[in-house]
Amino acid sequence: MEEQVSEVSTDTVPSVALRGVTKRFGDFVAVDDLDLDIGQGEFFTLLGPSGCGKTTTLRMIAGFEEPNEGEVRIDGTDVAGLPAHRRPTNTVFQSYALFPHLSVKDNVAYGLKRKGVAKGEVDRRVQEELERVGLWGEANRRPNQLSGGQQQRVALARAVVNLPKVLLLDEPLGALDLKLRKSLQVELKRIQQEIGITFVYVTHDQEEALTMSDRIAVMNRGIVEQVAPPVEIYERPTTTFVAGFIGVSNLMPGTVRSLHGEKAEVELEAGITVEADSNGLATGERCHAVVRPEKLYVSTAGNGSAPAGNTQSVDGVVASSVYLGTATQLVVELKGDARMTVLCPNTDEAERQSLPGGGADVQLSWTPEHIHLVRESGTERATADHEAIGRARQEEASA
């Protein structure tokens, strides 16, 4: 848990701190004993499938929900019992929630007027903010006269203009199409760096999280599985859930046989024994070894030899081969029911044509630094997660 203390923080007091926060709805535990520290000016993402508690966590920071247990601190101050309208936070809603009866300008001015800011300053700041998002020209129009992307920018301006200590964003790009989402991701990141306030961003889109965040908390069934910067989340996941939710899950089940200092020797069901960072595992514990698809190298008897550094390898049979344009994706079945996805970049046409087809016996190899051991997220939990991920992906597809 120590590693969760913000590394990016520039201040000793975290912008948002959650301590033992639990939220129940009837029998359903939405958020379970959550501890988080979010640094000043950090772009922090809560990532997870729907129902994992990320939105509930956001709503507790905003003041729309009160935790059953634990405390929420903003800039070191406990905000328990403080209603939403008195918290130094503002929210960008997934549905935008723009006031349909007010013009764009009046929407953005709403928060400042509630604070009793002088009219001249309201006008100046509203203009400044609408110019920042490139919508000053639409100031007198109604929200329903704007496109989805424009409405999204108005929602952002309406929140940011109040200069909150923390800006909360609840899947703000969820309803937009892919292309628009990509361009708004860049814009959001730019605005965040420009104004330097803390962003707490909720999404189920792993790519979005990896692109924008300083740090990501991967949530699952009300608990945080891992908190780390994007590179670490992707390269060194600590649980099977994180490994599976971020990218393709290439899991090889096994058991820890012995520990040597920081290293663990693990016997994999695929028939080999590997050594890797122990990641806090104990001798005899069940675990999985992960190697990302682009880190694997496929070789056959006739197809040259593996690169020099690839000192670990395992035998398998090719189940399928799919051409993806920039790469070819092979699925290789190992002993003990593990299926590994391999991405072979299509840099050389001859090399691509020499790739083994379905049914071929192959050898997968990798450099030892690219294999990581992850803790099992619990079998019962794992099946439920797959359903949740499936739902999340479906939602994403239909959005």
Next chain:
Amino acid sequence: MKAVNWIRERGVMIFAILVVIYTLLPIAVIIAFSFNDPAGKFNFTWQGFTTQYWGDAFAISDLNKAMLTSLELAAAATIIATILGTMIALALVRYQFRGRRMANLLIVIPMTSPEVVIGAALLSMFVYFQVSTGFITLLIAHIMFSISFVVVVVRSRLIGFDRRLEEAARDLGADASTTFRTVTLPLIAPGLISAALLAFALSLDDFVISNFNSGTTVTFPLYIFGAAQRGIPVQVNVFATMLFMLTVVAMVVTVLQQRRAEKLASVRPDQEDGTTPGLPASAPATATS
């Protein structure tokens, strides 16, 4: 053959015109007879055109008094019924409480019961509690039967209301009363206006219930009914025509309001998050919509 085709092509149009004539003819007769110059006491046969009675529209003091009473009664009943009905609708849509379903059901009973039953029941109640009938009992009766209509109209408006707009207002620093004043009220206003117009029309028009509970107070419908025995003055037609024109204006206002409401409603997003089980308050609303 040609004639059959001609009818076939215009069948719907012909039918529509006949229906319009059927529904509007009585009104046309009323308007026409406000310009009649009757020979005797009864304004039932066309004698000749005159604008005399429009000029002397307010010549019959009893009729003026009755009309004024009706307008006062309708205004008071409308204001009170709209406020109470809106509060009931808010409670029924927004809050979970014991007996909510029952209340939802009971609220429509005054709409569906025969007026003559309600009128008689109210009278026996007033007699039992020794309340002398008059303007106040009329007001109580009118509020009672218009409240259900207000509740039904406002409730449907609230069911389609996006609660996230209120959350957004709170998030931006508005307390509960400011949120209601600046967000909720402007957005349900079209519903309130429709409801108020409906309540006003119902009150102005009511005869049966009023007849039981009026005492010595005479409303416009009661005056007409009384006058029908002795001969209806042409001014009644003049007043009726004025009321009709007022209704047309009110209808245009309502239609424009509804258009505005539809425009507002069109921005309501339909996405469901699914990760916010914290909004059970809106569950009954979405279930019935």
